[in-house]
Amino acid sequence: AAYLLHRASDTLNLSQIPDVLRQGVGIEATLQLKEVLDRMLLPPLDVTPTAQMVEAARKEAASQFPQSRTPYRWTLPNTQIEIIEVLDGERQGQFLFSAATIRRIGEIYQKVKDLPYRQAKFGGTELEHLSPGLSPGFYENYIASSGYLVPQAHVLGRLIDTLPGWFKAEYARQMVWQWTGLILSFLLTALIVYVAYRRINRLANHARAPSQDWLKVLMAVMVLVIVWTMNAFVEYGLKFTSSVQAIVTTVIATTLYVLTAWLAFVSCKAIAETAVATPHLRDKTSESALVRIGAWVIGFLIAIWIVIVGIRSLGADLIPLLAGLGIGGFAVALAAQSTIANFIGGLILLANKPVQVGDFCRYGEDSSGDWLRIGTVEEINWLSTRIRGIDRTVTTIPNAAFASMHIVNLTKRDLRLVKTVLQLRYETTPEQMRYILMKLRELFLGHPKVAPEPARARFIGYGAYSKDVEIFCYLMCREHDEFLAIQEDLLLRIEETIKEAGSGFAFPSQTAYLARDAGLDDKRRDEAETKVGHLRFAGKLPFPEFDEEERQQLKDILDYPPKGSPDYRPHDESTDPKPEK
Structure with a gap:
């Protein structure tokens, strides 16, 4: 019976019926059409169109309207029932009951349902046509009982047979038991969904990502299964x-599509949280944020696509809807252009990664001289970036503005620069200067925290009141506190070297001496000049540079931290890694 009913439904043109309603409308229209045909005399064979008649009609229509192709149509005599040729689509060339007939079949049935069924035998020219079998009351029995075709084969059908008569009374063209079943099924579904939501939500509140997100996926799946089960019960049980039927089916189908879109969205978020929880991304804040945003966008697009598919299946016209969304989206874009710009700026920051959370940076132009535009990045969200300055205040910058600034990432420095000028007194002799330069270069080569290349101490010129020596070297550290400690040690050693050479620092002032100036230390000057003379005589004067053998002998010969500090260790016990060449 189900196969025959399906074959009969195939003779109907249901192209204008929404996808979610086609099965129910097809069955109902088929049974109503059968009821109408069972009450009328079928036309004789000689008035039924044949293949030759159809071809002749096509040729005549082609001669009258050569620019257009009109479908062949035939109307049952004395009825509004029309059979029409399909010109395009999958069923091109077939003859089906027209879409207009499907729309009117309910009205036609209401007009003839009180008429008697035709007699199984009748005389006249009708004998030329074999009368099909009648099915009296089949449609009324179908809509008044539960189950698909055989009510007694369905549990609910047998239950309905035991109900009082008033349950089978008709209200708004449906039975009272159908309305009762619909209300009870809605209430039961809502109760089950509420209980499931409370239980799973309680578990999710005590779980961590990604378990929390997968529990939300489980909740979406359970709600979807519950609603789908109710839909099957309403469709095949309540009928x-x-x-x-159109209203109920549309409401339930809309709910199913919305739940499916929700499931797709939370699934994308759960997949993203699972990826973020892996060791590869766990400690990478920017990459994790980018994965989350990407999953959110993909999930949102998939959900929108599911909703659009649902709208199409419900028979809604998408062109006005999309036009309205386009106009509305344009208006929203104009109103929220700064928000959109900040969102895109956040994506640029997360993808390009000029800074990440925890980085110490300088941003923008700081003309105040108070280092107000420097700090540690604490958060990069979708719309803004928060930076804690060195004065412990928090600055919030829109992502669009921050992404367009000059950003200097101080955390990414592999070495720290020391650059200064030593201003020595003019009484410093050339041999003293050579001694000082030699000792400073030995200091740079020997210090374990000074990168050997480039590291230089050069006599660069004569100032207004001093002989100027430039110090240029890199310290092997990143943290600012460690840099200050190493720089302090280096400067103190430089001062000891200058004092050892018998020189001193020049003062940028004019001094009126009331006593005779003791001048420089002659003894130390003589010693320094003598040492330089010996080096010159031996051919080992380190100008402009030390030779390679001596460079190797001088490397890392000093102790750092210096002797007397809590962390001091003799040089031969040091475990500091050698600087990379």
């Missing part, structure tokens, strides 16, 4: 018809 609403006409406009009530």
Whole structure:
């Protein structure tokens, strides 16, 4: 019976019926059409169109309207039932009951349902046509009982047979038991969904990502299964018809599509959280944020696509909807252009990664001289970036503005620069200067925290009141506190070297001496000049540079931290890694 009913439904043109309603409308229209045909005399064979008649009609229509192709149509005599040729689509060339007939079949049935069925035998020219079998009351029995075709084969069908008569009374063209079943199924579904939501939500509140997100996926799956089960019960158990069936089916189908879109969205978020929880991304804040945003966008797009598919299946016209969304989206974009710009700026920051959370940076132009535009990045969200300055205040900058600034990432420095000028007194002799330069270069080569290349101490010129020596070297550290400690040690050693050479620092002032100036230390000057003379005589004067053998002998010969500090260790016990060449 189900196969025959399906074959009969195939003779109907249901192209204008929404996808979610086609099965129910097809069955109801087929049974109503059968009821109408069972009450009328079928036309004789000699008035039924043949293949030759159809071809002749096509040729005549082609001669009259050569620019257009009109479908062949035939109307049952004395009825509004029309059979029409399909010109395009999958069923091109077939003859089906027209879409207009499907729309009117309910009205036609209401007009003839009180008429008697035709007699199984009748005389006249009708004998030329074999009368099909009648099925009296089949449609009324179908809409008044539960189950698909055989009510007694369905549990609910047998239950309905035991109900009082008033349950089978008709209200709004549906039975009272159908309305009762619909209300009870809605209430039961809502109760089950509420209980499941409370239980799973309680578990999710005590779980961590990604378990929390997968529990939300489980909740979406459970709600979807519950609603789908209710839909199957309403469709095959309660069997609403006409406009009530359209309304109920549309509401449930809309709910299913929305739940499916929700499931797709939370699934994308759960997958992203699972990826973020892996060791590869766990400690990478920017990459994790980018994965989360990407999953959110993909999930949102998939959900929108599911909703659009649902709208199409419900028979809604997408062109006005998309036009309205386009106009509305344009208006929203104009109103929220700064928000959109900040969102895109956040994506640029997360993808390009000029800074990440925890980085110490300088940003923008700081003309105040108070180092107000420097600090540690604490958060990069979708719309803004928060930076804690060195004065412990928090500055919030829109991502669009921050992404367009000059950003200097101080955390990414592999070495720290020391650059200064030593201003020595003019009484410093050339041999003293050579001694000082030699000792400073030995200091740079020997210090374990000074990168050997480039590291230089050069006599660069004569100032207004001093002989100027430039110090230029890199310290092997990143943290600012460690840099200050190493720089302090280096400067103190430089001062000891200058004092050892018998020189001193020049003062940028004019001094009136009331006593005779003791001048420089002659003894130390003589010693320094003598040492330089010996080096010159031996051919080992380190100008402009030390030779390679001596460079190797001088490397890392000093102790750092210096002797007397809590962390001091003799040089031969040091475990500091050698600087990379």
